[in-house]
Amino acid sequence: MSKTLIVIVGPTGVGKTELCLQVAEHLGVPIVNADSRQIFAEIPIGTAAPTAIQQERVKHFFVGNHHIDDYYSASMYEEDVMHLLCDNLFQTSNVALLTGGSMMYIDAVCNGIDDIPTIDDNTRQWMKQRLEDEGLERLVEELKLLDPEHWNIVDKKNPRRVVHALEICHMTGKTYTSFRQNEKKQRPFNIIKIALNRDRDILYERINARVLQMIDQGLEQEAMSVYDKRHLNALNTVGFKEMFEYLDGLTTLDQAIYKIQSNTRRYCRKQLTWFKRGQSIEWFNPDNYEEIIKYIDKKLID
Structure with missing residues (x-):
């Protein structure tokens, strides 16, 4: 069998x-x-x-x-x-x-x-603070500049998804899209x-x-x-x-x-x-x- x-x-x-x-x-x-x-x-x-x-x-x-x-x-x-x-x-x-x-x-x-990289604590805390200070709309606009391909498909009203994509961008220097093979x-x-x-x-x-x-x-x-x-x-x-x-x-x-x-x-x-x-x-x-x-x-x- x-x-x-x-x-x-x-x-x-x-x-x-x-x-x-x-x-x-x-x-x-x-x-x-x-x-x-x-x-x-x-x-x-x-x-x-x-x-x-x-x-x-x-x-x-x-x-x-x-x-x-x-x-x-x-x-x-x-x-x-x-x-x-x-x-x-x-x-x-x-x-x-x-x-x-x-x-x-x-x-x-x-x-x-x-295989998405694990976010380090410093980046996670930094982005969490930015979300509180700057708001979701500002971060969505930043994602559009750093990773326009992912910006096109991401749920722009979901802070966790937007923040996570930006965490990857800032921590690795690469786009979130580059890690997504699907x-x-x-x-x-x-x-x-x-x-x-x-x-x-x-x-x-x-x-x-x-x-x-x-x-x-x-x-x-x-x-x-x-x-x-x-x-x-x-x-x-x-x-x-x-x-x-x-x-x-x-x-x-x-x-x-x-x-x-x-x-x-x-x-x-x-x-x-x-x-x-x-x-x-x-x-x-x-x-x-x-x-x-x-x-x-x-x-x-x-």
Whole structure:
């Protein structure tokens, strides 16, 4: 049998965790996590990371294996996962399972990602200060001068993308465009892609309920424990941004909860749009476990 990577994706709150535990148990394989925030050990509640009990059921990779002040990128993740798959998991099994909702991480493993240089701390802090002092519009105009090709395609209302391109320009003396190859890498294994979705009303209800569950589990206390590191990129994410506003006294707890629910639903829509762009992907309701297993088993035989 050829080596095969099964990739199961889906929006936040859809029910990936339990479904993938069942699939992993059926196949007798561990789970390779593809969530860019669940890799950080300090924030398991806010990232809905697999619990200790779930990790006892099935071995997980890339869960809580980094700290929030570690620098980590999609290109580093690609390298780490390829090493794990080719030099470890595929040495003892013909099948591996990767799952998560981080679009960039999934794409990095399936298609490869450009090797963009890591930004040094001085450049990062300098550009962050410039964004605060000069504003986004001024930086967009600068990008037009330094890298007009990327300026033509970048989301000019997204400060992170504009700033990152300028960081590369200033740190390397080269354009951001020069590092972007956009060439799909060939993988030494087959890829089976499965996407999960539910009726939108049900999905939104699940998201709202999960946010309340996080509050009950101690999200406020978790946010307080990392409050002094709120400037870190690892914490620039839904759940923590809203809780930090609450801890700053800018909102009430109820308002923070409402914002987390609303912003999570917005992120969910963004994930679905991204996943629907993918080719050769089969969609299922995560409750249809037997149908999913039948599809996987058939694809592995074909």
